[in-house]
Amino acid sequence: MTIMFNKHRPEPLDGGPRSERVRFSDLDAGYPGRPVLRQLSARIPALTMTALVGPNGSGKSTLLGVLAGVIDATSGQLQYAEGRPPAFVPQRGAVGDALPLTARQTVEMGRWGERRLWRRPTRQDRAVVDSAMERLGVAGLGARQLGELSGGQRQRVLIAQGLAQQSDLLLLDEPTTGLDPEARERITALLAELVADGTTVVQATHDLEAARSAGACLLLSDGRLVGQGPPERVLTPEALSRIWQPG
Numbered sequence: 001m002t003i004m005f006n007k008h009r010p011e012p013l014d015g016g017p018r019s020e021r022v023r024f025s026d027l028d029a030g031y032p033g034r035p036v037l038r039q040l041s042a043r044i045p046a047l048t049m050t051a052l053v054g055p056n057g058s059g060k061s062t063l064l065g066v067l068a069g070v071i072d073a074t075s076g077q078l079q080y081a082e083g084r085p086p087a088f089v090p091q092r093g094a095v096g097d098a099l100p101l102t103a104r105q106t107v108e109m110g111r112w113g114e115r116r117l118w119r120r121p122t123r124q125d126r127a128v129v130d131s132a133m134e135r136l137g138v139a140g141l142g143a144r145q146l147g148e149l150s151g152g153q154r155q156r157v158l159i160a161q162g163l164a165q166q167s168d169l170l171l172l173d174e175p176t177t178g179l180d181p182e183a184r185e186r187i188t189a190l191l192a193e194l195v196a197d198g199t200t201v202v203q204a205t206h207d208l209e210a211a212r213s214a215g216a217c218l219l220l221s222d223g224r225l226v227g228q229g230p231p232e233r234v235l236t237p238e239a240l241s242r243i244w245q246p247g
């Protein structure tokens with residue numbers, strides 16, 4: 001069964017292969033007066049890392065926003081295999097510096113879907129938040145204001161918030177951009193661990209090395225999908241030079 005956007009919520013995938021976590025077809029989406037994604041059709045394999053690759057402005061963040069449910073598609077179909085609602089980690093620039101929140105409060109927000117706002121965090125909530133902050137190496141930053149952290153520290157706090165949601169579908173927008181090599185390696189290893197533990201991860205990235213080590217790849221150019229499949233088949237020198245050719 002398929003569902004049109006803006007009329008109903010996306011439907012679960014019925015009868016689809018269990019190896020698919022998300023499927024979309026003929027998807028159009030964008031911003032008021034600015035169409036971006038055009039007629040996108042693809043499948044996101046389950047329990048795999050999928051890399052979204054494409055030049056600046058090609059529509060990677062917009063597609064993540066649609067998959068996360070924060071941007072409505074204008075037409076097309078989007079279906080999810082059974083599972084938890086996606087956890088979305090936006091680019092750190094998309095998060096206001098002025099939010100009067102500590103790093104720990106920011107990560108705690110990842111538990112809001114699990115509990116009513118007025119209920120105090122349970123021991124389980126606190127344990128999940130502690131563990132997410134430790135895995136991202138930000139446990140010592142808990143009392144600091146989010147806006148006072150460095151860009152890389154803030155990025156790791158936002159990823160910890162995504163992790164605290166304990167979703168089996170994690171969507172990340174350029175999670176390693178602007179991080180030092182140690183933090184980048186830590187996050188790359190963490191994402192691989194999450195996939196091994198049963199999470200489906202989709203990340204937009206400009207890091208071709210990271211994209212090549214993903215299990216699957218979607219290549220976008222000017223709002224259109226120009227390749228999908230195993231990275232070695234999609235990220236060929238010909239495809240890359242065609243898309244990134246100057247002017």
Ligand SMILES: Nc1ncnc2c1ncn2[C@@H]1O[C@H](COP(=O)(O)OP(=O)(O)OP(=O)(O)O)[C@@H](O)[C@H]1O
Nearest residue numbers: 031032034036054055056057058059060061062063
């Ligand atoms: N809030 C917005 N309002 C209007 N247009 C937007 C908005 N956000 C993005 N766009 C436009 O949508 C298009 C796609 O942007 P998007 O951020 O999805 O690309 P991207 O592939 O993620 O780029 P980057 O690699 O630079 O992050 C661009 O032309 C951009 O200018």
